[in-house]
Amino acid sequence: MSDVLTMRVVDGIGVVEIDSPPVNALGFNVRKGLWQGFETHIADPAVKAIVLICGGRTFFAGADITEFGKPVQEPDLRQVIDLVESSPKPTIAAIHGTALGGGYELSLGCNYRVAVPSAKVGLPEVNLGLLPGAGGTQRLPRIVGVEAALDIMLSGAPMAAGKAQKLGMVDAVVEEGRLEEGAIAFAKTVVAEGKPLVKVRDRAVEANPDAVAAMTKKYSRLFKGFKAAANIVKTVEAATSLPFDQGMARERELFLELRGSNESKAQRYAFFAERATTKVPDIGKDVAILPVKSVGVIGAGTMGGGITMNFVQAGLPVTLVEMNQEALDRGLGVIRKNYERSASKGSITAEQVETYMGLIKPALGLEALGEVDLVIEAVFEEMSVKKDIFGKLDTICKQGAILASNTSFLDVNEIASATSRPEWVVGLHFFSPANVMRLLEVVRGAKTSKEVIATSMELAKTIRKVPVLAGVCFGFIANRIMAKRTIQAEQMVVEGVPPARIDKVGTDYGFAVGSFGMMDIVGLDVLTRGQTERSLRGDFVAAGRLGQKSGGGFYNYDENRKASHSEEAAKLIADFAAYKGIAQNPDQSDEDILFRLLLPVANEGAKCLEEGIALRASDIDMACILGYNWPLYTGGPMFWADTIGLPRVLEKLKEFQAKFGDEFKPAALLEKLAAEGKSFTGE
Numbered sequence: 284m285s286d287v288l289t290m291r292v293v294d295g296i297g298v299v300e301i302d303s304p305p306v307n308a309l310g311f312n313v314r315k316g317l318w319q320g321f322e323t324h325i326a327d328p329a330v331k332a333i334v335l336i337c338g339g340r341t342f343f344a345g346a347d348i349t350e351f352g353k354p355v356q357e358p359d360l361r362q363v364i365d366l367v368e369s370s371p372k373p374t375i376a377a378i379h380g381t382a383l384g385g386g387y388e389l390s391l392g393c394n395y396r397v398a399v400p401s402a403k404v405g406l407p408e409v410n411l412g413l414l415p416g417a418g419g420t421q422r423l424p425r426i427v428g429v430e431a432a433l434d435i436m437l438s439g440a441p442m443a444a445g446k447a448q449k450l451g452m453v454d455a456v457v458e459e460g461r462l463e464e465g466a467i468a469f470a471k472t473v474v475a476e477g478k479p480l481v482k483v484r485d486r487a488v489e490a491n492p493d494a495v496a497a498m499t500k501k502y503s504r505l506f507k508g509f510k511a512a513a514n515i516v517k518t519v520e521a522a523t524s525l526p527f528d529q530g531m532a533r534e535r536e537l538f539l540e541l542r543g544s545n546e547s548k549a550q551r552y553a554f555f556a557e558r559a560t561t562k563v564p565d566i567g568k569d570v571a572i573l574p575v576k577s578v579g580v581i582g583a584g585t586m587g588g589g590i591t592m593n594f595v596q597a598g599l600p601v602t603l604v605e606m607n608q609e610a611l612d613r614g615l616g617v618i619r620k621n622y623e624r625s626a627s628k629g630s631i632t633a634e635q636v637e638t639y640m641g642l643i644k645p646a647l648g649l650e651a652l653g654e655v656d657l658v659i660e661a662v663f664e665e666m667s668v669k670k671d672i673f674g675k676l677d678t679i680c681k682q683g684a685i686l687a688s689n690t691s692f693l694d695v696n697e698i699a700s701a702t703s704r705p706e707w708v709v710g711l712h713f714f715s716p717a718n719v720m721r722l723l724e725v726v727r728g729a730k731t732s733k734e735v736i737a738t739s740m741e742l743a744k745t746i747r748k749v750p751v752l753a754g755v756c757f758g759f760i761a762n763r764i765m766a767k768r769t770i771q772a773e774q775m776v777v778e779g780v781p782p783a784r785i786d787k788v789g790t791d792y793g794f795a796v797g798s799f800g801m802m803d804i805v806g807l808d809v810l811t812r813g814q815t816e817r818s819l820r821g822d823f824v825a826a827g828r829l830g831q832k833s834g835g836g837f838y839n840y841d842e843n844r845k846a847s848h849s850e851e852a853a854k855l856i857a858d859f860a861a862y863k864g865i866a867q868n869p870d871q872s873d874e875d876i877l878f879r880l881l882l883p884v885a886n887e888g889a890k891c892l893e894e895g896i897a898l899r900a901s902d903i904d905m906a907c908i909l910g911y912n913w914p915l916y917t918g919g920p921m922f923w924a925d926t927i928g929l930p931r932v933l934e935k936l937k938e939f940q941a942k943f944g945d946e947f948k949p950a951a952l953l954e955k956l957a958a959e960g961k962s963f964t965g966e
């Protein structure tokens with residue numbers, strides 16, 4: 284018998300139990316077990332109805348994503364669901380944990396679905412660039428109608444059992460912790476009442492073009508770059524216009540199209556990449572995770588405020604320190620305003636606003652941080668200021684407190700040297716806005732202890748961030764490598780390529796905003812702070828063109844912040860090019876503009892790998908996706924370079940190096956991998 288299958292018969296009800304940790308993904312072994320279990324109970328005359336249940340933490344969490352791209356071993360999931368659906372005996376899925384994707388689709392092959400209150404159901408395939416490919420697109424609309432089905436499949440969001448019951452996606456909710464008993468009792472009632480065996484496939488569903496239009500509008504962002512949403516809509520339209528079996532054939536066709544696409548491959552890669560970031564080779568499960576029950580944040584500016592919000596939302600009290608009352612009041616005011624805005628939009632309640640604000644303890648002076656478990660410094664980027672603060676923290680903070688800096692560029696080892704306990708010092712680099720962006724770079728200093736790193740990784744989870752481990756260097760991972768894009772954008776603009784053209788290449792690739800649009804948002808004065816030499820941005824600042832806030836930077840802006848061409852900006856650029864004696868070369872192809880912007884990013888990523896700054900290529904990709912909104916469906920710079928092919932990447936870099944200089948010098952690792960026919964990501 285299959286090693287993941289257990290079978291029993293209880294009062295005439297056959298139970299098929301599958302237990303395949305960690306999440307009962309529907310891989311070959313599990314499908315084989317299901318086949319065996321159902322065949323056996325269907326054939327057994329003593330069995331009057333069949334309950335399908337899972338051991339472990341969850342019902343089936345979906346198809347086994349690691350099997351995609353490999354030859355399918357039969358029975359495939361659709362065959363298993365056909366077997367379940369064709370059972371002459373009532374079938375009941377008993378759901379706990381998360382019944383997702385193929386898991387929920389399998390339950391739709393049963394006559395009934397029973398769940399505990401904490402269970403969730405959903406079809407999240409869209410997040411992997413896929414559509415529900417085991418009948419979900421054809422069966423779900425037959426239960427909830429076109430509008431709700433599209434909403435569920437396009438959002439990909441799991442739904443709580445209670446709500447699912449209201450929609451008919453779950454037939455009964457049974458007592459928590461007593462799922463098997465509840466499902467067996469339900470099965471007995473079905474048998475006793477002799478209810479007809481209704482199959483979901485036999486239900487009717489009506490077309491609803493208005494709902495299709497409304498949902499297409501609601502999820503419009505998924506119809507650019509991503510491919511899955513459009514195919515999901517097509518399958519649901521097929522459900523209403525074709526007989527069930529033809530609809531299933533259409534679903535298959537559209538599923539296979541997605542499965543083979545680079546977009547879905549990138550999204551599946553990102554799914555595993557996100558989960559890989561916490562795996563640090565020299566830090567095993569034996570390394571202690573230290574308790575962090577209270578936090579101190581130094582600096583109530585934009586970063587400090589955003590950082591504070593993360594912790595209070597996770598229920599941790601934060602002592603927020605500023606040096607004067609005015610700055611403290613201003614910082615608290617901004618946090619309150621942010622929460623009140625969320626409350627007015629309905630994303631949090633008015634009580635939550637007060638709960639969060641109540642967890643913030645404002646304080647003047649570092650002395651208030653004596654007893655906190657973790658301090659995060661988020662003050663001005665100036666080494667002498669940071670060293671002064673860390674020196675004081677060393678005398679104020681209790682032993683065993685983690686001392687973190689939110690520095691974006693500075694040397695964490697030098698900061699740590701201001702203390703007598705460098706093993707307790709770490710970089711925790713948040714990305715702005717810190718309460719929104721999911722990336723947290725955990726910067727490991729030369730002396731940072733393993734416990735501090737392990738605790739930082741765990742802490743990231745607590746505040747719903749994805750931690751990426753980085754070594755000490757200027758800019759760490761994301762800022763260091765993405766700076767290469769900005770350098771090239773500025774270089775091309777002084778060569779005479781208009782900013783709007785460069786930005787369009789970036790937005791066509793999938794960035795929400797182009798390089799110049801972004802600089803105008805951040806503010807050119809902010810970006811030139813501390814600069815002494817003449818620079819293009821400096822010229823803009825001198826001319827009073829600071830960006831959006833002054834009505835103009837690289838673009839002009841109207842009152843709705845809509846950008847348009849600026850003659851004044853064009854003149855500033857031309858003057859700067861003349862001052863620098865830059866040869867004009869405005870006729871560059873879109874492909875060359877894209878490659879000039881982004882290949883240096885991947886090349887710098889390769890240098891980070893060589894130097895051990897990043898642990899793996901997929902960490903670099905996560906840093907760019909989550910810290911810089913690199914378009915997910917291209918997989919990040921390293922995955923994208925792999926899809927182009929490293930020999931071609933190398934060839935282009937060499938071509939650019941010959942034309943434009945050593946900024947394009949290929950990394951040794953890139954040369955090596957290209958020569959060996961390998962890739963960065965192994966994909």
Ligand code: 3HC
Pocket residue numbers: 305306308344345346347348349360381383384385386388407408411413414415416417419555558559
């Ligand atoms: N296939 C293979 N491995 C999976 C998996 C899947 N569907 N789902 C989770 N895993 C693995 C994870 O990679 C992780 O492995 P690791 O421990 O080696 O890193 C392990 O299971 C635990 O996962 P999480 O760390 O994510 O655990 P959580 O408890 O935080 O979350 C979960 C559990 C909510 C189930 C989450 O893992 C999840 O969302 N999984 C994906 C669900 C999904 O997308 N299902 C649809 C799959 S596609 C499909 O079904 C196609 C069909 O329509 C034909």
